[in-house]
Amino acid sequence: MPTIIVKVDLDCGRCHAKIRKVLERIREKGEFIIDDIKYDEKKNHVIVSGPFDADKLGDKLCCKACNIIKEIETVEPIKKQDPKPPPPTDKVKPPGPGKDETVKIYFSKTV
Numbered sequence: 001m002p003t004i005i006v007k008v009d010l011d012c013g014r015c016h017a018k019i020r021k022v023l024e025r026i027r028e029k030g031e032f033i034i035d036d037i038k039y040d041e042k043k044n045h046v047i048v049s050g051p052f053d054a055d056k057l058g059d060k061l062c063c064k065a066c067n068i069i070k071e072i073e074t075v076e077p078i079k080k081q082d083p084k085p086p087p088p089t090d091k092v093k094p095p096g097p098g099k100d101e102t103v104k105i106y107f108s109k110t111v
Helices: 013-029 054-064
Strands: 003-008 036-040 045-049 069-075
Touching (some): 003 054, 013 045, 013 054
Antiparallel strands (some): 003 045, 003 069
């Protein structure tokens, strides 16, 4: 699930109200499915997460609240690495001549 970190001056009352209003309207209209919105006032970050296209939501936020946004950072989720499949086992060759092996046959003369 992608996450967007929006840097906004949350100490400013107008900026805080504007970003809250924009995000709630986007959520209400159903343009993007937003699961969680967190406001970190110490770091002046708004953390938005959900199953949406992060680039498109970032563009939408730039259009709606361009003056108050300082920076938008997209954080991709850490993908779990699938365990590597076991190495292929060596196939046991059947006895007898193969393509790479040559068999020499000697004939003896008997008269």
